[in-house]
Amino acid sequence: MNNKAVVLVGPTASGKTNLSLEIAQDIFEIVSVDSAQVYTYMDIGTGKVSPYHRSLITHYCIDIVNPDYWFTAGDFCREAEHAIQIIQSHGKIPLFVGGTGLYIHAYFYGLAELPKIDSTVKKQLQSELEQKGLKTLYEELLHCDLQWAKRIHPNDTQRILRGLEVYRATGIPITQFLQSGHKKSNLNILMIALDVDRNVLYKRIENRVDEMIRQGFVEEVKNLRAMGYTQELNSQKAIGYLQLHRVLTNELSLNEAIEQIKQETKHYAKRQVTWFKRYKPVWVAPDNIERIKGIISEWLYKK
Numbered sequence: 001m002n003n004k005a006v007v008l009v010g011p012t013a014s015g016k017t018n019l020s021l022e023i024a025q026d027i028f029e030i031v032s033v034d035s036a037q038v039y040t041y042m043d044i045g046t047g048k049v050s051p052y053h054r055s056l057i058t059h060y061c062i063d064i065v066n067p068d069y070w071f072t073a074g075d076f077c078r079e080a081e082h083a084i085q086i087i088q089s090h091g092k093i094p095l096f097v098g099g100t101g102l103y104i105h106a107y108f109y110g111l112a113e114l115p116k117i118d119s120t121v122k123k124q125l126q127s128e129l130e131q132k133g134l135k136t137l138y139e140e141l142l143h144c145d146l147q148w149a150k151r152i153h154p155n156d157t158q159r160i161l162r163g164l165e166v167y168r169a170t171g172i173p174i175t176q177f178l179q180s181g182h183k184k185s186n187l188n189i190l191m192i193a194l195d196v197d198r199n200v201l202y203k204r205i206e207n208r209v210d211e212m213i214r215q216g217f218v219e220e221v222k223n224l225r226a227m228g229y230t231q232e233l234n235s236q237k238a239i240g241y242l243q244l245h246r247v248l249t250n251e252l253s254l255n256e257a258i259e260q261i262k263q264e265t266k267h268y269a270k271r272q273v274t275w276f277k278r279y280k281p282v283w284v285a286p287d288n289i290e291r292i293k294g295i296i297s298e299w300l301y302k303k
């Protein structure tokens with residue numbers, strides 16, 4: 001089992017965290033695969049595992065950088081590699097848990113190539129270029145991928161369109177792809193994806209956002225602003241954080257922000273499902289715990 005790892009993926013609010021705690025027991029240590037949970041001071045809005053549960057089961061890749069650090073897929077690969085060395089030295093098996101598809105892909109498959117872009121995305125951008133002009137598109141690029149925008153000239157039509165194509169198609173900045181530099185892992189993996197009915201999932205998302213607000217999500221963002229972590233930072237563009245920053249700068253009402261957070265999270269969940277389908281994982285309902293345990297056990301101990 002030295003060279004094995006289990007990967008538990010699924011859309012946001014599908015129940016990955018609770019399930020991972022249920023199946024980890026004394027066999028696994030957990031590597032979080034979440035691009036927002038790497039940041040300190042961002043707890044409520046990222047749905048981090050509680051300190052209590054982290055004291056019971058060791059977790060990695062949580063609270064490792066401050067919010068003003070631009071954390072990339074390459075950074076994740078290095079952190080995950082280090083975590084695996086420690087986990088294996090403990091005689092445990094790595095359990096990767098999370099929904100950031102780019103990090104999964106970067107670590108296990110490498111990022112040698114940029115993704116293929118659907119022709120509809122390209123046609124839409126060409127249409128916007130003609131109607132709105134290059135300046136408007138460059139301003140959008142500044143918002144979604146500041147690093148790429150700074151590297152190119154504001155009149156570089158080809159690279160502006162390329163940056164926006166990648167971001168609109170994947171929700172991920174092109175710089176994340178280009179900065180990985182990681183060769184794919186040699187671990188033998190079992191990937192399990194949580195299969196939740198879309199209507200059920202969307203209801204869970206709505207309830208989860210409401211619960212985050214009740215827990216003090218707005219106060220968390222206020223505290224981030226007080227420490228100087230404002231919405232210009234990449235970390236603060238995460239869903240929920242960006243909208244609440246806009247509430248605190250009087251650009252949105254709280255009700256408008258909550259509705260936007262719910263809608264953006266649903267869109268993100270849909271993209272996650274599409275992303276994970278490419279790996280042909282074992283799809284299982286999250287409440288079918290015994291089946292999941294059986295699949296894992298059979299895979300770990302088969303000759």
